Amino acid sequence: IFSMIYFVTGINSLGESIQYSFNVDFQTNIQSILTCLYYSVVTFTTLGYGDIIPIGFSRFWAATEALIGSFTLAVFVVVFVKKMTR
Secondary structure, rough: OOHHHHHOOEEEEEEEOOOOOOOOOOHHHHHHHHHHHHHHHHHHHHOOOOOOEEEOOOOHHHHHHHHHHHHHHHHHHHHHHHHHOO
């Protein structure tokens, strides 16, 4: 879901804006979707490589995804440790 939000709102990679555009071919839009999916995974896991940065309104969504990701991963670790200590 977040990768589609980034695809619509836009992200920036090496000075180039990555987002949906009517003016480019289908393959370029698919490549942009995959780049947004990569950025979403990096943001969810809070790795933050820095090769892609959010721009505009996507900054809010990136912060939201990072909070959700860190909370989800923490809950997963707690549940996993509880199961292993039984």
